[in-house]
Amino acid sequence: MPALFFPRRYPPLLRVAVLVLLTVFVSVFSEKHPNMESVSLTMAYPVQWISMQGTSFWQQADNYLQSRAELESENIRLHAELVGAEPKLLEADILRNENRQLLALLDSIPQPPGKVAVAQVIAQNFSPSSQLLIVNMGARAGVFVGQPVLAAGGVAGQVVGVSPMSSQVALLSDLDSSIPVQPADSDTPLLVDGRGNIDSLAVPFQPRNTALKVGDRLVTSGLGGRYPPGLNVGTISAIVRNGDHSFAQIMVQPAVRLGQLSTVLMLWDNLSSRPAATP
């Protein structure tokens, strides 16, 4: 093993000390320069590309090996779901029509629906300090920082880093994540914060006598202009009111199974394509 940069005659402690200083420098430099994110995503892409090939190979093999019986039962289940969903779709159509008429009455222009694209998850990093996904769609596909990311069930998170071929998505459960919401049946503005825990989010700063109940559904409120309003975020799963804390401890179960995502939907919404305010 040849010595790189350092001649071996320097004592090991000195070499380690120089590297520690270099790390501090790199760390501070990357915090100061936001486009370092894009550089490191680009550097990581080859490794993630290999990982993606491996996963898709595995999925194909898995599909191929799935037994007929499993497929039949899944087919029956999906048929049943479809039958259940049809009346709801009809209802949604009626509501959409009604909504358009009401908006016309209010003299506001109905907004054209946003564009979505399916992206594949190529890497994940779940640790208490970060809950990140890497998806195989980047600046070349028009992905931008702050873009909402959806999945089956509702909101999954938002884009926090973009490189030409891939982008980094912070899930709702990420420690730095916070999303403006409201209960589905009222318009109280609330926040839902990530706590570094993949299957539990939290509503901060609500008084202990809050009117929220276990089972309340929370949807995006559209405040801040980053997420379009009305998307599912989660359901309140527990409320702890005790004197130890000044606020009620409100736990939210995310609508999306954040840990099981293999594909996500990137959303280009007419609201969010507008340059958003700083987060």
Next chain:
Amino acid sequence: MIAIALILGFLFALTAETIPCGPLYASLHPDFVALLLLYWAISSSSELSFTIVWLIGLLQDMVLGDVLGAQAIAGVIMIYLLYTGLGRVRGLSSWEQLFFIFLLLLMQRLLVWLWQAWAGAITWHFSLLLGPLIGALLWPLFTLALDYLRHALRPRHI
């Protein structure tokens, strides 16, 4: 030949760390890159370059999307401790090494955690301790497999 095997090995380890296999795998899997670094440092006859260890750690940070430098510095300090304090580990059998591997992996994980705490967002979770434990328990199997691979790849002189 050995160099190509090492590069492929590290690529494989990085891939295994980020492969999307659900939350259970994500919280339980050991740090494969650290395990491979330890194996390389213990089995290689010459001393590893700290700079190489540092660069591998930096690439790992980029792939994981974590605070840049956390894995890099933890890896360098881990290998430094192995060389200066725990040099005798090399002579032990892989079962006897298991305990020291656990200590080194635990220290490495705590350093990564401290570095992230210094950079901002952090919470403590007991699953941080499970990775090193599982990594150490896998160590004998890991060395057996890699010893076999190294033996098969060894250049033969007639």
